[in-house]
Amino acid sequence: MTPAERLLLTAKRCEIDDLEHLTAACDIVGDVSRFVHALQKERGASNVYLASQGQRFAERRHERIDECMATEQALRVRLDALGDTAGRPATTARLLRRIAYVWHALDGLEALRSDIEALQTSPDDATQAFNQLVSALLSVVFEVADTAGDPEVTLALVAIFHLMQGKELAGQERACGAYGFTSGGFDDAHCQLLLHLIDAQQRCFDTCLEFTTEEGRQHWQREMPSRTLAGIQQLREMACGITALPKSASPLGETWYELTTLRIDAIQRVEAFLIGELSNLCLAKTLDARRSLTHHDDLRRELSDASPAVCQQLVELFDGSATHELGEVTARVVGSSLNRSLVELMRAQAGRLEALSDELENTRRALRERKLIERAKGLIMAHQQITEEQAYAFLRKMAMDQSKSMAEIAQTVLGLADILQPLPGEKKRDHATG
Known part of the structure; x- marks a missing residue:
């Protein structure tokens, strides 16, 4: 091996x-x-x-x-x-x-x-x-x-x-x-x-x-x-x-x-x-x-597939141009229809991977923002002694008033966590007046 x-x-x-x-x-x-x-x-x-x-x-x-x-x-x-x-x-x-x-x-x-x-x-x-x-x-x-x-x-x-x-x-x-x-x-x-x-x-x-x-x-x-x-x-x-x-x-x-x-x-x-x-x-x-652990042929194939051929590297570097000092042989390889199909396949695969990566990042961002909003709601509920629905409405109104996203407002609220923490012995505020 x-x-x-x-x-x-x-x-x-x-x-x-x-x-x-x-x-x-x-x-x-x-x-x-x-x-x-x-x-x-x-x-x-x-x-x-x-x-x-x-x-x-x-x-x-x-x-x-x-x-x-x-x-x-x-x-x-x-x-x-x-x-x-x-x-x-x-x-x-x-x-x-x-x-x-x-x-x-x-x-x-x-x-x-x-x-x-x-x-x-x-x-x-x-x-x-x-x-x-x-x-x-x-x-x-x-x-x-x-x-x-x-x-x-x-x-x-x-x-x-x-x-x-x-x-x-x-x-x-x-x-x-x-x-x-x-x-x-x-x-x-x-x-x-x-x-x-x-x-x-x-x-x-x-x-x-x-x-x-x-x-x-x-x-x-x-x-x-x-x-x-x-x-x-x-x-x-x-x-x-x-x-x-x-x-x-x-x-x-x-x-x-x-x-x-x-x-x-x-x-x-x-x-x-x-x-x-x-x-x-x-x-x-x-x-x-x-399964791949016991099939060494698969390992070799994976290594070969993962390494682009020289002509593919040249296409990426020079965009298929035959005017560079590559020699006639390289120019013919780069310009061949077979190599072009391989390049297009690689680009298509790269595009799909990029799209999946973007989708995953959007999902992670949504999860992170949801977590920020939930933490901010909990902080507001504890400080104002209000319900979850009221805390959410409070955040949403702040976001609309300031033309910001809910996540941005939540981050701002969490930045004030030390100030908003209820003091020991502080009396709960009446819902009607809070």
Whole structure:
């Protein structure tokens, strides 16, 4: 084996190591997906239970808790294993920090369930607690997508992340609607929240479908239940005041819960399909890299293909001009139709790689900007004691007033983090006056 082949072989082994650890990180996405789905169902059942003062969904809520605990245990095992891979290529400090936050939040679930069981918390407060945990879980998926080095894997993760985020918003819509219908009506705050959730989740689904495969888009079309969607739309119109609520709206809480659950279960099946595609992609890339280790002829061929012939180098340097002092032979080689076709092929390949690189960079930029905006929202919410929707509206208004992007405004807000941190003992500001 030549020195060049040994070097390429070592590069292949490094590539396999990277892919194996990326696969381990991607496996977490599947566990997070299953746990979040179970957690979302527990949140919805808990809302009906609380809104009915414990009269409804008591038994169903316990079934959801059992399901949650099973998926939670599987996730803990996976997260604990990833924590042992510190320093590996697919494990970053940010990802490990996110996992630590998730683990801490999981430890608070038992106390939340006890408060719900004893009716010692409100539906809104319980929903907020569940939302924070789900948000921490989704941030793990975000970090996996943000740190993946393979372009195809990154695009698949971006699609999955947006689908999971959209499904979480759909779950929050289910919880909000379950509370409103079960309690007999919607006030302005819950009506506005419902409208925001409907709009935000659709944007997430549109982004997912933009980045996923054609097979993924077709699977989405097949899974969406048209009759269920029509029933949900009817109830949405009642909740938002477009059509009148019946005098006794309380039984609609269970109808709403069942219909929205059917829709979320359908989204979960699409999510599982995309995660399956991701697993197959990682496996195929790993197997392909491993196969090349035992085929030395492939290594030689790869080395030969990667090194452009002399005539191709001359074409790049001199653009095919025969007027340079290259001699008649070189001029004939450069001008031949065969060489021209090879050059055009190389340029076409380079163009495709550049386009893919641009698309990947745009995706990474969008992820970075989303992260800035989320951090800025959290800072504003903590300082002003306002809701997430109000914080987002605040950022958006600042961006419009100053003719800047949301990301630029978010960066400015984060630059003032030390000033905006609430002082110890500072009283919370009243929502109405803040």
